Amino acid sequence: MRILRISTATNNRTGGMSRAMYCAGDALIAMGHQVDYLFGEHWQVSNSVYLRRLAVPLQIPALIYSLAQKGKQYDIVEIHEPLAAPYCFNRKINKNLPPVVVFSHGLEKRNQLAELAYRQQKYLPVSLPLRFLRITVLQAMYGLRHCDHVICLNSEDIAYLQQIGVAKNRITQADNGVESQFLLAGAVLAQANLSRSGILFLGSWVLRKGTLDLVPAISQVMQRHPSLQFTIAGCGFDADTVLTDFAEDIRSRIQVIPKLSSNEKLIEIYRQHSILVLPSYFEGQPLTMLEAAAMGLVIVTTNICGMADFIENGINGMTVPVGDIESLTQSLDHLVSNPALAQCLGEAAREKVQAYTWKSAAKKIAKAYQQAIDDASKKN
Known part of the structure; x- marks a missing residue:
């Protein structure tokens, strides 16, 4: 399986999200898969996390088209949750794009709700975007609803996904591992x-x-x-x-x-x-x-x-x-x-x-990828 994994995280094996991506990726490679990455350094946009999450998603579909024209074909594309919306929209138009799995390291909407509840509990200021509207959350919600499969890291996220209408067979919980x-x-x-x-x-x-x-x-x-x-x-x-x-x-x-x-x-x-x-x-x-x-x-x-x-x-x-x-x-x-x-x-x-190994995590991730590929082929 040829896999492209996309995130705005820093390309750093000691960082939290990027380290998890590399560890799972190494285990996927050991299983015989080909894994490529696109990290934050690839995207020529502002250092602001907020601006990156607005600008980077718009670049991803064009990048995948460009890679395909150069002969770089992928069986599956994994995209970090806040970045997935434009690619998911483009896949509805062009079924030739590889199936997409959205990987959530903690659901954006649940993060917003948790922050709002915490700030209210502690009598902290609450901004209008936090209370009513976050563009990055809207992007994330669209991606979750329209991707081929979702991978998340805890049972509360799974329950929330099912609550908003994501089918159970489109969700995988893949625990992190320990090196x-x-x-x-x-x-x-x-x-x-x-x-x-x-x-x-x-x-x-x-x-x-x-x-x-x-x-x-x-x-x-x-x-x-x-x-x-x-x-x-x-x-x-x-x-x-x-x-x-x-x-x-x-x-x-x-x-x-x-x-x-x-x-x-x-x-x-x-x-x-x-x-x-x-x-x-x-x-x-x-x-x-x-x-x-x-x-x-x-x-x-x-x-x-x-x-x-x-x-x-x-x-x-x-x-x-x-x-x-x-x-x-x-x-x-x-x-x-x-x-x-x-x-x-x-x-x-x-x-x-002891049971939380990256090999075990990679097996669940690979199974989710294959499920996305199989479901996409049935639709086509």
Whole structure:
């Protein structure tokens, strides 16, 4: 199968979305498929994410036509959800275009609804586009309804797709995977049975990741535990910018690492901590969660999206309601005070994540591709 995968993500194997695309793509190649990519660097448009999501979709149909004229034929085109609408529209006109699978890393409409609900919960300003209309969301919804198949990462997204009328046989849930490096490092660490401590937040320092709730929760826990260390990694901002959110008396115990450039550095960061905190109000299925599980960290996260699919509260981690600072604080404090419990829950997460391989993910993705191809051929 000849596959073209399209996204505006940065072409970077350490980035979240692009790393997931490459890992699944490598597994598809190992299965015998041909995989090509078009990442953000290909598109000659503004660096603004919003403008890219408006301009890039319009370029995709012409690009596919051009590649075909040059002899570059594909059996299937996979397009990131916000970019798919113009291609799906063109396919209605020209059935010779390859079938299209829309890949969602978290449904755009559900993200909008989650942000709106969160801002209202926290009495934050709500813009008119957020409340009523986002062009990128409209594009995404058209693509979801008119593509040949949809791949998404969690059961809540699947339920929403069916709610808006997307047929069940046009939807595939394909979990993310964990690279073997993390699984092996986690196994070695478990055998060593070393004592670990410290809380880790790994992700962009943005509202969606729950930073508004994280700061007061972490601050309270650090005040109660004077030796506790906290790390903020891969946040995209320098230490001076991030630390202004925290009281001066705890800043010396907070390490800020703006960027992580390799799996080895990621593994070293995980190895130094016992708890991963991820209080997002919306996600698809975060790689951070699965990698931390592979490394035996206990995960404290919100009870939504791909986190709810993986974490069973009190069994292999702890979940809290979105925006609930008190519950987040109590969960973190309980684990810091009970390292044996943290280790037990972390080990349960490590056992569960063994099944989350990129080979398994690629098999589901390839099956979705073939379903799209078969359904398209029946229509033609």
